Amino acid sequence: MDNSGGIGVLTLDTSAPLFLASSLSYGGGGILKRKQPMDSGGHHGGAGTIEFPFSLNPRRDAETANEALTSKRVVADEVDFFSDEKKKQKKKDTIAASPVETDLDLKVPSLGIKKEDLTIQTGLHLRNGDTAKESVDDGMAAMQAELARMNEENQKLRGMLSQVNSSYSALQMQLATLMQQRNRTPQAHEEKIDAENGDQGGARVLRQFLDLGPDADVDEHSNSSTASLERSSSTPENVEVGSMGYGLHKNEGNPREALELTPTATAEQESTMRRTRVSVRARSEAPTITDGCQWRKYGQKIAKGNPCPRAYYRCTMATGCPVRKQVQRCADDRSILITTYEGTHNHPLPPAAMAMASATSAAASTLFSGSTSSADGLMNSNFLSRAVLPCSSSVATISASAPFPTVTLDLTRSPDPLQSLRTPAGQFQFPFPALGALPQPPSLPPVFGQTLLNQSRFSGLQVSSGMAAAQFPHPKPQTTMPSSLEETVNAATAAITADPNFTAVLAAAIKSIIGGNDQAVNSSQNDNVAKKSYSLQQ
DNA sequence: CGACTTTGACCTGCGC
């Protein structure tokens, strides 16, 4: 990936069932566009897409975002930023027609909000001479207008938050790459030690898992003595392990790599790992979760024991990509969507999808690194829980009943949200966002409730587990990488989407932002992260 | 017309 590229355009589709900032696909010439998700009926075009500047250069991206987001009036000016002419006009009409005075004047760095500007005047006043009924009518009208305006602002803020999420994902992946690079030399040493200690390949596999990403140019330019794993070639024979797109790759054409990568792992292990699947359980009303890749449905079946049909998808981001996924609702709780990935992509992934891939790969690789040569080792779910999810032993499990091991990431169970936000600086926590346990407004439509909440959960997985992948060259928790930013973004997203009372949740979100960024600054290991964190403090 | 979904038919592996 060319991270030095210029500014392009990132297009998000607001009609997506899961408005996830990660669903990107590459276009040419510095343009990133998000394509219509396949699950929205399969029919493209239509519902509004929003576009905003986006670059793959995090620093420049952040600057651009700040430029855009610190403009004087979000309501008046930034509408251009998010919507088409029709929406813009509609919004202006709504605002003009509303008797409600609004002084949002949001100037938050990165999020477009400034602490002292959180004054919102509802303007619901009784005027002299009005009858009581007229006053009530006026009040009702004003409230309705206010509600409409709040809804629009919710939409807008969601867009902004998604943008921040996107930018952060790209930034985070770049950081991960740098950290991987930094860890190369120690890894080589550790590999040697592993070999001397009779390591059966688990740790090697783990590192190979972690050698991710289309930022392969960085790896290729590295002088590391360890194997520089290339992305899998287009030949399926080179696909070794599947876990949502990234796995163990073997380059038969390179004698050096063939030597280094044909390892100590037994054929049995290789066979097992080749069939490894990663399953993600998440609550969602949407037909599928949005994971950043393009999928084409090729089949549907009623599986035994579950009245809900199982849908089969294959990746269509590149011809011949062997990655498939199955999507099925849980028989016991139909609000839970189970997505199972199998195979390895033969093409570069968008940053967000890569983060997701890293997440699943991290889980799978950690699992494998915990195994030695026995199936019992493979099934040691406690190991995975301890290593990857020190804060939640119930999130990741391994299925031993399947013909091949399946790593299950259960996003339907989350640790205490406050616990996450209170995580002291310097202590790593696998932050399934925290938002998971936010109160669920029962009366809200799915788009404001469950779906977006789960989306937030999932995006949290993307960010943080990808981080986990970068952080855990060995399956031992290390310190630390600030998770406050994504927590903040997720907290803000969830707060906004979980409660129609915009002012209250905005205040809550800001509070979480203001109160939760210390750790980010304290533990920042990256200029860009520091910059973003700093901007949050303004 | 192309891209995509739907859905019945077909293939394959496994247990009895």
Place this chain on the structure above:
DNA sequence: GCGCAGGTCAAAGTCG
């Protein structure tokens, strides 16, 4: 060998 279940294929249908 047979039946079952999971997975895949491909023709038909849908939509913009």
